[in-house]
Structure formats: structure tokens, C-alpha cells
Amino acid sequence: NAGVTQTPKFQVLKTGQSMTLQCAQDMNHEYMSWYRQDPGMGLRLIHYSVGAGITDQGEVPNGYNVSRSTTEDFPLRLLSAAPSQTSVYFCASSPRRGLTYEQYFGPGTRLTVT
């Protein structure tokens, strides 16, 4: 049981490039989400999904796309990278959307956009 896995661990992009951050969980969790963490800002929700085929926007969705074709995978796409997207990205999952459930976090992807 690997929990929540994220790849890559580190990435450097040039402005305008696109890329996909991968996230997978093997706990059969319905709810998955993406956060970005910036110094002094806590974690901010980018997008989330309550099940396969269903996604919705969080607090800071601009510049990012997601899809959820399977229960296990929830990739995050940067369409045209900007320096403002330099951040640490965390994927998380929980059994279902009910807000008493704890979230399980991946180890993070550190992204730098130059």
C-alpha cells in the first residue's frame, strides 16, 4: 500500500512550457485534490474531484486543468507555465467528500518556473 504518490519530485520549466504533474492513490479513495503551498500562505486548493469523471475548481484554479478518468489517478496540467506558478504542489485524497475525513497527502512536487 503506497498511499498517495506524486511524480516528479522536482521540476524546472521555462515560461510558456506545459507539463503534467502526476498523482495516484491506491486506497480506493473517492475524493482527491490538488493544493499549492507558498511561504506564509498555507495550502490553497487548486482543483478537486469527488469521483471518477467529476472535477471542480478550488480557490486558485486559473492556469491549471485536471481530469479524473479513473479512481486512482488525478493529474494536474499546467497549460502555459508562468513564474507565479513556482510553488510546491501537493496531491491529497480522502475516502469521500465528507468533511470529517482526514486527508492523506503525497510527498509533493517542487516546481520552479524561470
Added chain:
Amino acid sequence: AQSVTQLDSHVSVSEGTPVLLRCNYSSSYSPSLFWYVQHPNKGLQLLLKYTSAATLVKGINGFEAEFKKSETSFHLTKPSAHMSDAAEYFCVVSGGNRDDKIIFGKGTRLHILP
């Protein structure tokens, strides 16, 4: 709307002395409250959670928190700090309103002095 405020961005304590990390929340409805810990270059891990059962909640590694509705607080405490407690701690509120948002505090970095 709901919100969460962590009153200190940095806290320093000596090893063996008590730890107090303060968190205040605002919510129109009965919230669920969580504390997560993030060790350097790691993902977040659940320390403890309050979901309207006992107001004193015990977590991992000797931490506990008390839900005080009258003070809208959920402070995290530990009787005796250990060097391994050095990390960033996040207070999280959720489920407090119909929008079902999960709100992270901005974090408190705990430093342990030898």
C-alpha cells in the same frame, strides 16, 4: 464564511518544555477541526481531529488539542517538547458551512532549542 487564524507564525521552545500552538476559527455551523504536521521537505500528516465528539482530542506523538466553542479556539499542546517536534503545523477547519470548503491556516513553524 469560515476562516482559520494561526496566531503565531513562529514559536520557539526549549526541549523538555511545554508547547502551545494557537488556532482560532470562525464558522457559522459546527465545524470539524484538524491539526496537521509537516516535517521539512515532506507531505502533511494528520496529528489529530475534532468532529463534535469529545472536546479534548488526543493525537499522535503526545499532542492534544481542546475544542473551546465559547472561545472559538482549537489550540495544540504538548507537555514536553522533543527535538523531533521541529516542523510546521497547520490548523484546518472544514464542514462549517454549506459550501463544504476546507480552509488551511497559514502555518506555525515550531523551533526546538537544545
